[in-house]
Amino acid sequence: MSTPLFDLTLTEEQRITRESMRRLARDTLSNQARAADDAAAADAGLLDAISGFGLALMPMPEALGGVGMPRSPLSNALAVEDLAQGDMSHTLAALQPLSAVNALMDFADEQQQERWLTALASETFVGAAVALNEPRATFEPTMPATTARKESDGYTLNGVKSLVPMAGQCQWFVVIAATESEVAAFVVPADAPGLTIAAEACMGLRSANTATLTLENVRVPAHDRLPHFDLDRLLGLSRIGQCAMAVGCCQAVMEYAIPYVKERKAFGEPIAWRQSVAFMVANMGIEIEGMRLMMLRAASRAEQGLDFHREAYLAQLQCMEKAMEIGTNGIQLFGGAGFVRDYPLEMWYRNLRSIAVLHGSLMV
Amino acid sequence: MINLEIPAKLQQVQQMAQQLAAGVFRPIARKYDAIEHCDTPEELKPVAQMMAAMPRGSGGKGGGDEIKNGSNMTGILAVEAMCWGDVGLMLSIPGSGLGNAAVMAVGTPEQKEKYGKLYCAMAITEPGAGSDSAAVSTTAELDGDEWVLNGEKIYCTAGQRCDAVVVWATLDKSLGKAAIKSFIVPRDNPGLQLVRVEDKMGLRVSDTAALSFNNCRIPKDHILGSAEIGDTEEARKKAFGGVMQTFDNTRPQVAAMALGVARAALEITREIFEKEGVGADFSKQPYNSTARELELYRLEADLEAARLMTLKAAWMADNDQPNSKEASMCKAKAGRMGNDVTLKCVALCGELGYSERTLLEKLARDSKIIDIFEGTQQIQQLIVARHLLGLSSKELK
Numbered sequence: 001m002s003t004p005l006f007d008l009t010l011t012e013e014q015r016i017t018r019e020s021m022r023r024l025a026r027d028t029l030s031n032q033a034r035a036a037d038d039a040a041a042a043d044a045g046l047l048d049a050i051s052g053f054g055l056a057l058m059p060m061p062e063a064l065g066g067v068g069m070p071r072s073p074l075s076n077a078l079a080v081e082d083l084a085q086g087d088m089s090h091t092l093a094a095l096q097p098l099s100a101v102n103a104l105m106d107f108a109d110e111q112q113q114e115r116w117l118t119a120l121a122s123e124t125f126v127g128a129a130v131a132l133n134e135p136r137a138t139f140e141p142t143m144p145a146t147t148a149r150k151e152s153d154g155y156t157l158n159g160v161k162s163l164v165p166m167a168g169q170c171q172w173f174v175v176i177a178a179t180e181s182e183v184a185a186f187v188v189p190a191d192a193p194g195l196t197i198a199a200e201a202c203m204g205l206r207s208a209n210t211a212t213l214t215l216e217n218v219r220v221p222a223h224d225r226l227p228h229f230d231l232d233r234l235l236g237l238s239r240i241g242q243c244a245m246a247v248g249c250c251q252a253v254m255e256y257a258i259p260y261v262k263e264r265k266a267f268g269e270p271i272a273w274r275q276s277v278a279f280m281v282a283n284m285g286i287e288i289e290g291m292r293l294m295m296l297r298a299a300s301r302a303e304q305g306l307d308f309h310r311e312a313y314l315a316q317l318q319c320m321e322k323a324m325e326i327g328t329n330g331i332q333l334f335g336g337a338g339f340v341r342d343y344p345l346e347m348w349y350r351n352l353r354s355i356a357v358l359h360g361s362l363m364v
Numbered sequence: 365m366i367n368l369e370i371p372a373k374l375q376q377v378q379q380m381a382q383q384l385a386a387g388v389f390r391p392i393a394r395k396y397d398a399i400e401h402c403d404t405p406e407e408l409k410p411v412a413q414m415m416a417a418m419p420r421g422s423g424g425k426g427g428g429d430e431i432k433n434g435s436n437m438t439g440i441l442a443v444e445a446m447c448w449g450d451v452g453l454m455l456s457i458p459g460s461g462l463g464n465a466a467v468m469a470v471g472t473p474e475q476k477e478k479y480g481k482l483y484c485a486m487a488i489t490e491p492g493a494g495s496d497s498a499a500v501s502t503t504a505e506l507d508g509d510e511w512v513l514n515g516e517k518i519y520c521t522a523g524q525r526c527d528a529v530v531v532w533a534t535l536d537k538s539l540g541k542a543a544i545k546s547f548i549v550p551r552d553n554p555g556l557q558l559v560r561v562e563d564k565m566g567l568r569v570s571d572t573a574a575l576s577f578n579n580c581r582i583p584k585d586h587i588l589g590s591a592e593i594g595d596t597e598e599a600r601k602k603a604f605g606g607v608m609q610t611f612d613n614t615r616p617q618v619a620a621m622a623l624g625v626a627r628a629a630l631e632i633t634r635e636i637f638e639k640e641g642v643g644a645d646f647s648k649q650p651y652n653s654t655a656r657e658l659e660l661y662r663l664e665a666d667l668e669a670a671r672l673m674t675l676k677a678a679w680m681a682d683n684d685q686p687n688s689k690e691a692s693m694c695k696a697k698a699g700r701m702g703n704d705v706t707l708k709c710v711a712l713c714g715e716l717g718y719s720e721r722t723l724l725e726k727l728a729r730d731s732k733i734i735d736i737f738e739g740t741q742q743i744q745q746l747i748v749a750r751h752l753l754g755l756s757s758k759e760l761k
Binding site: 002003004005006007008009010011014074138139140141142254258261262270272273275278279281282283285286287289290291293294296297299300301303304306309310311313314315317318320321359 | 365366367368369370371372374431432433437646647648649650652661662664665666668669670672673675676679689690693696697742745746748749750751752753754755759760761
């Protein structure tokens, strides 16, 4: 039996893509993140710049205006990591259509793909998103409070979906709701009667324009229920996406902290020369390494068609805890300077807390 | 192509080691923990023969661009599986000493031929020099055709049962690190004395010896590597760096010990949980799970992170990539993970964990040393920090 070797080498294509993603992250995203965060509004230019990579077009059939490549959770995860190193909010916002396209590629039939994907075949930002989260502390994706009641000609949806990035600019949503027997997914156009969208500002991800969807007797035709919906897959692939964001942002924290602690002096020498400071940096490096490898393992299993539920679950758990530790230590290393908004540390801290509360938000 | 699964060929090694661990090590783990001091356990002798007969994989990739999964990765998988059986017994297999690793890494063909297949221990630590290995004060003086060694060594794993000891000694203490060399001393050499074998909290079957060298004379060709002391600062730094590089290969192997011990504890804990109706099947969000499910998930996640980091460091070594930072990263992560996992498993299982009914309490005793030997947690953090910050040992002490 021949199985692939353990390998951490990027393909030539992945390497080239990585370079251009990182360039955008370094030269553009990271510079403009703060202004957008202050304005609590996504920057249209940045959304278009990220959309310009055409990630969402890759898996889309050529007939619908896409590239028609096989789905690649791994390439997506690498892209998310690279972009999030520049700014997590815009990465999450700009890649909502990718998430929605992936959901339709994986869970929809051809007619549904044709009906909904054509409008998204664009190299500028056209919004669409998956709406899974609900505003409850005990929210459990397998038991959504949002319901889909079966009618003679379709379904009636009722409930509240929250933390949906860019909802105000979306053309349609994949809404996850419970039928009498199972959890199902429905495509709901943004202008459906009974659907209202209200901005809901959060601690972080401010430029991702998170919003709440309220569904009051929203009618969905039977043919807009996704026939191949697999909640485990949605959750797993989103966990990978969220981990990739965490890894990228944490890498940014560490790379930002290193020159600072080497320059900042106390007691006559750089604070980096003190073990109490240096070890915090070492632990950042150590935990990021673990987070990244766990994310990559889950992604590469998904890529190869292997079961990845456990791997993605554990990666998410590790990332949500370690990423926050890194976020808070990033501020700690800067002291008071980390707390004031001249530096990006406090923004990263606010953004990183989201890794623990996002569900189904970025399906790679 | 990114793939973090173990290829079929290496899985075979893993399975063989696992069978050995389950069939030979596990059944006698308790027995030898209680006996503590003894000669090499009889049960390990056939194991040593079997291992000596196994072909040695090559280290680097030796030219070509092809990716290799070679002897470093194989070692990780074998060590992990054997330590799942029993870490102390694994360390007691004749011929598997750290000294063997040193001889194979830097020995001459003659030294490899003569000592490679014997059981070689490694003696670095002294009463006044632990993590600070540059502070070694055992001396070696050339007298005609012989080296004369004088000094005390402690915490020498296999120092009682070995055939030979690789000893770190200084040619001239005033010249610092660069004058530290290693020497092969046959165990029965006159002037080499066993002072005592330590009583320990865990790892009891493995003999930890204190040795004393009193005018201990060995032939001139028993030095490992060159006897030259660099005449420039740069050359001296490089020489000691060369000695320390051995650790880049051995640290991931020691990290693998922690992986085995932690996996053993988690498997036992899962078995106990299942008997008592705790599923822990990843079906609910972490915070909707019970406290014991969540704790188990956390421990499994930490093990997974440490495991992948260890494999990466070994994979880099197999592919001739410098891995000093990654070797220390995986040792730091795995060392603290192994200790944390085994201790939490005891707590999670209550009396079943704390009493000697199961191996959990033993695993928790054994795991502690893995975060200490082959460079403590703090030494690994220091090395990682220096790499990340680009600071020298003078700047970041």
